[in-house]
Amino acid sequence: GKPPCSLAPVDPLKLKALSMGLSKELKILLIKIESAGRQTFNISEVEEQRIPLCKISIKNTATEVIRACKGTRVKGKFKESFVLPAFSVKPNIDIDIPIPREKLNPPTPSIYLESKRDAFSPVLLQFCTDPKNAVTVIRGLAGSLRLNLGLFSTKSLVEANSDHAVEVRTQVQQPADENWDSSGSAQTWPCESSRSHTTIAKYAQYQASSFQESLQEEKESENEEEGEQTSDQSATTKIIKFGTNIDLSDPKRWKPQLQELLKLPAFMRVESSNNMLSHVGHTILGMNTVQLYMKVPGSRTPGHQENNNFCSVNINIGPGDCEWFAVHEHYWEAINKFCEKHGVDYLTGSWWPVLEDLYSSNIPVYRFIQRPGDLVWINAGTVHWVQAVGWCNNIAWNVGPLNSYQYQLALERFEWNEVKKVKSIVPMIHVSWNVARTIKINDQDTFKMIKHCLMQSIKHIQILRDQLVAAGKKICYQSRVKDEPAYYCNECDVEVFDLLFVTSENSSKKTYVVHCEDCARAKSPSLAGVVVLEQYRIEELMRTYDSFVLVSNTS
Structure with a gap:
């Protein structure tokens, strides 16, 4: 070839x-002069004004930028940041003042919509994207907008595409605020889970039988309370399977599901003109397309910031609840240090923060329950981790509202990823x-x-x-x-x-x-x-x- x-x-x-x-x-300009009815040309020399490269700013024209580049001798590779610190719009958060213990669990901003009209109010967009608000829960959004979440129930999913691929994470079931090391003797940050693959139909079967088993166990334990205790339940480690990253991008396969989501306000939709992810020009699975999660109690999404610090939208389909933990972007470097200390990669590894470590470092943690029909808005750069309390499905995707805070954090992470040799998905x-x-x-x-x-x-x-x-x-x-x-x-x-x-x-x-x-x-x-x-x-x-x-x- x-x-x-x-x-x-x-x-x-x-x-x-x-x-x-x-x-x-030497630039020569020919200037036309009318004199006594005759046209003559006057030759005028114009000195090329070349601005030094270090003095170039966004006030200059492209021609001036190019000219400055041509006039600069660059030894080796030219490398400058795309981010100008002087333009930063990050909120000022004072980290030197110790936060009293009771304030380290701040209340999560929760919005109750009175009417459908409230969902489309510009005030809601302003609130969700305010740099000070790390996370917003919109309670009962599905009800307010008459969203038919039944389309995403396990039963509907099996009927629609039973053979569709599901990525499975095998995990150890444990309380949401605990993460034990392999010996079971101490709390730790790394949390490993092995990966395998199955289909929607097979996972649905597992999800249902896990629920039946639990009902059975409850019944037995009620009977046991009347009689003698037979086994020490707490000593056994229970292994669970979490169905994750199920791709709902195909508009032909998932037409009714994707159509239902068009009822959301524009800024929350998978696609909208003010969403940077709608200007990528190609699909980024799970970011500008919908992903589905199928869960049993204890299913964990470990700690992370979204790809390139984009915002994310997550709706709990139910029937069970999810428990969320979230920390403002401001503290990500402190969390990164904990990961380093525990030998787990912040960007690519699996970790579950030990809450006590965060509190002792003066880091406030939002902790809340997401019920069926609740929408969680994760603002740009917010660090978060999630655990299923009951049996439930969730749908999620990313959005990049075109505002200065989102743009700055996305570019900063773009450059940090380069330093860390991690691909910027955006x-x-x-x-x-x-x-x-x-x-x-x-x-x-x-x-x-x-x-x-x-x-x-x-x-x-x-x-x-x-x-x-x-x-x-x-x-x-x-x-x-x-x-x-x-x-x-x-x-x-x-x-x-x-x-x-x-x-x-x-x-x-x-x-x-x-x-x-x-x-x-x-x-x-x-x-x-x-x-x-x-x-x-x-x-x-x-x-x-x-x-x-x-x-x-x-x-």
Whole structure:
């Protein structure tokens, strides 16, 4: 197979000219002058104003940004953050003042909707997305909106798609505020569960028989109370199975279920114009699609923040309850330290916080029960963990409301993931450009953050481009096609935007693999055998950048 574009031989003269440094140019403007009815031209010299790169800000035009890049000598790789700390909108939470014990269990904001109209009030969106509110429970939302949750009952699911895949986690059943180590002698953070697979029909059978067994046990224990105690129930460890990550993305298979969810207010829906996840341009399973969880008592979703700190929506279908624990984003680094201390990876491992550890570190924990029909809104960056109290199903997905707090936390986690070599499930640079192309932003903080990210993106692209050209590397333009996904480096999982470093893995199958610059150079320092593809013309990005402006609320 041929590489995507043929590599032309490098002209040594051109290389020499480029290596001699960037030539200065004198711009000549021809100015037309009318004088005594005759047109004459006046030649005027214009000195090119070049702003140094360090002085460039979002007030500058794309042309000025590009010009500053061209005038900068960058030794090695150019790397700057996409986040500007000066633009931060995080709430001020004083961590130095000790919180009295009774305040370490603050009441969870719970909203009772009087009417359907209340669900669609802008006040609800404001409340849920307020950076100070880590979590909001909307009580009985299903009832207020007349949502038919029966569509998600185990019986309905079996009737709809009995052979559908279910991921199973095998876990040890224990009280929600305990997590014992393997010897059973001390509380600990790591909580392991093994993974296997089954079908909806088979899990449904397990869920039902587990319920029947429990009824049977209750009956027996009532009988035992009259007679003698026969066995010490507490000594046996009970092993349970949790049916998780069931994918409800297929609109043909799950039509009535997905249609029912359109009754939700726009900001909670799986898809809406103000949701960043609706601007990814492709499916991210479980984030911009619905996932279902089938549970028996004790089923645990261990501690985590959502992918890229996005918000999440979770509805309990019932019939049983779930118990939730949540901590404000502000404390995530303290929790990360506990994970490190206990040898479990914060981002990718399974852990269940020991509440006493959190309280002794002055970290407040929200703890509440989610009943059937209750919707839990997890705000951006909130750390949370969940355990089923009864037998129940839950449905959940993510949303990315376009506000400054959500955008900032998503970008911060995007950069932290890169440091930790963890894939950012949301390609934030790709999403930021898509948002700039399609959405009018009227909030100043959000606008400044996105504009800054785009400016940093242009700088990275232009400087890298100039370095490649100066080294005589050919860049092949290959525009994007509809629904083309964002790209990630095959080695380090970082998002690769616009300039793709492509190698052909085997010539016969025509499989092309994308790398970031660093990983491509690690394989081949001179980039021999690497094709550089460019997905956007720089003029195209410049146009998007310049036309992305703050719009006033009135327009």
